[in-house]
Amino acid sequence: MNDAEQTRQNILTAAADEIHQHGFKATSLSVILNRCEISKGALYHHFTSKIELGYAVFEEIYTPMFLDLWQSALSVEDPVEGLCTFFTSMTEQMSCSEVVCGCPLNNLCEEMANVDEGFRLRILSMQEQLNQLIVDALEQINDDLRDGLALSQVSYFIVATLNGATTLSKSSRNKELFQQVIAELCLYIRALKK
Amino acid sequence: MNDAEQTRQNILTAAADEIHQHGFKATSLSVILNRCEISKGALYHHFTSKIELGYAVFEEIYTPMFLDLWQSALSVEDPVEGLCTFFTSMTEQMSCSEVVCGCPLNNLCEEMANVDEGFRLRILSMQEQLNQLIVDALEQINDDLRDGLALSQVSYFIVATLNGATTLSKSSRNKELFQQVIAELCLYIRALKK
DNA sequence: CTTGCAACATACCATGCGGTCGGTTATTAT
DNA sequence: ATAATAACCGACCGCATGGTATGTTGCAAG
Numbered sequence: 001m002n003d004a005e006q007t008r009q010n011i012l013t014a015a016a017d018e019i020h021q022h023g024f025k026a027t028s029l030s031v032i033l034n035r036c037e038i039s040k041g042a043l044y045h046h047f048t049s050k051i052e053l054g055y056a057v058f059e060e061i062y063t064p065m066f067l068d069l070w071q072s073a074l075s076v077e078d079p080v081e082g083l084c085t086f087f088t089s090m091t092e093q094m095s096c097s098e099v100v101c102g103c104p105l106n107n108l109c110e111e112m113a114n115v116d117e118g119f120r121l122r123i124l125s126m127q128e129q130l131n132q133l134i135v136d137a138l139e140q141i142n143d144d145l146r147d148g149l150a151l152s153q154v155s156y157f158i159v160a161t162l163n164g165a166t167t168l169s170k171s172s173r174n175k176e177l178f179q180q181v182i183a184e185l186c187l188y189i190r191a192l193k194k
Numbered sequence: 195m196n197d198a199e200q201t202r203q204n205i206l207t208a209a210a211d212e213i214h215q216h217g218f219k220a221t222s223l224s225v226i227l228n229r230c231e232i233s234k235g236a237l238y239h240h241f242t243s244k245i246e247l248g249y250a251v252f253e254e255i256y257t258p259m260f261l262d263l264w265q266s267a268l269s270v271e272d273p274v275e276g277l278c279t280f281f282t283s284m285t286e287q288m289s290c291s292e293v294v295c296g297c298p299l300n301n302l303c304e305e306m307a308n309v310d311e312g313f314r315l316r317i318l319s320m321q322e323q324l325n326q327l328i329v330d331a332l333e334q335i336n337d338d339l340r341d342g343l344a345l346s347q348v349s350y351f352i353v354a355t356l357n358g359a360t361t362l363s364k365s366s367r368n369k370e371l372f373q374q375v376i377a378e379l380c381l382y383i384r385a386l387k388k
Numbered sequence: 389c390t391t392g393c394a395a396c397a398t399a400c401c402a403t404g405c406g407g408t409c410g411g412t413t414a415t416t417a418t
Numbered sequence: 419a420t421a422a423t424a425a426c427c428g429a430c431c432g433c434a435t436g437g438t439a440t441g442t443t444g445c446a447a448g
Binding site for chain 2: 022023025026100101102106107109110111113114115120123124127150152153154156157159160161162163164165167168170171172173177180181183184185188191
Binding site: 003028030041 | 408
């Protein structure tokens with residue numbers, strides 16, 4: 001990686017962290033500049049505007065990190081158990097910043113979906129990708145599942161609950177509530193089986 | 195209500211709407227002043243700062259509106275069915291602004307819980323009140339429910355899912371996803387019974 | 389009638405923001 | 419070697435923000 005690409009990556013990772021911590025609007029470009037020890041000219045050489053930087057963070061940092069996580073959780077023999085262990089390990093490995101700051105994508109959705117169409121469409125696309133991921137995984141064990149399940153609906157339900165759980169843990173500022181919701185979610189997921 | 199109290203109420207309702215639409219930080223005091231056709235002096239006569247205005251909106255507008263809604267949904271013979279009809283009617287009566295802007299309390303939680311302790315504690319307190327409301331209602335039909343249910347956990351699960359559903363509908367900008375999650379949630383709730 | 393305070397109005401301030409622009413250095417192609 | 423361009427610097431700009439200080443009006447008690 002040459003120097004230019006390196007500074008671009010530095011900007012992206014710093015911006016990703018700042019946006020995660022403070023949201024997009026409240027993220028100050030000057031803070032990013034300080035963290036990267038670069039000038040404003042450097043930033044605007046790589047990104048045409050703040051919002052384009054935001055899009056790049058979304059597409060190049062958040063999205064792959066997110067989808068890879070879910071993909072690996074679902075790429076097991078039994079995706080139902082895969083999801084449950086995924087969720088449970090989240091409650092254990094959850095760092096303090098994640099308890100406090102929540103999921104970056106969920107945050108961005110809350111903040112920007114109804115304000116900026118570019119963000120909204122990106123979020124929407126990602127949610128559909130994620131939903132497809134889950135549906136595909138569940139369909140592979142369709143024979144073990146109860147009859148009459150609306151798998152897409154089930155998938156959205158799971159994701160919605162998970163997002164709601166992170167939001168809940170943000171206000172309570174402890175893992176306990178999150179763990180409770182996750183425990184109940186695992187009960188629900190396992191009950192999908194016959 | 196005298197004139198002073200009337201202007202105070204005007205400020206509160208205008209602020210509540212603006213905060214609902216744009217979030218707390220992005221809400222501009224000058225917009226509120228224009229909507230109410232008052233001066234900045236008037237606002238700062240009634241509220242010492244922007245954040246105190248935010249607290250007042252939370253306590254005097256959002257909280258009672260919210261708790262009353264849930265209370266009336268749960269104050270029926272069968273709270274399980276009460277919740278289901280409550281949720282279902284939400285999907286039908288949901289105005290465009292609610293689809294786009296989401297739940298005011300959920301929004302505030304997302305935006306302010308990890309930034310301002312005053313907001314966080316107020317949100318937390320309200321969530322605990324709401325949880326107690328649901329738990330109390332479910333306990334009254336405990337005999338009809340399955341054994342071994344952790345009612346507090348169940349209650350948090352329901353609230354988390356509902357919040358996640360509104361967030362989902364924000365990014366998709368249509369009711370369909372919301373309705374799907376709600377439909378699945380109703381299945382879950384009804385399955386709490388024996 | 390006047391005194392006093394509540395209920396406003398208006399002008400102003402410091403600050404931080406995203407963004408621009410002319411200039412400079414480093415790299416690369418010819 | 420030189421020309422061209424990428425990569426970067428840093429001063430500056432307009433603007434909107436939350437907040438303050440001073441001034442004005444109107445009502446109500448004494």
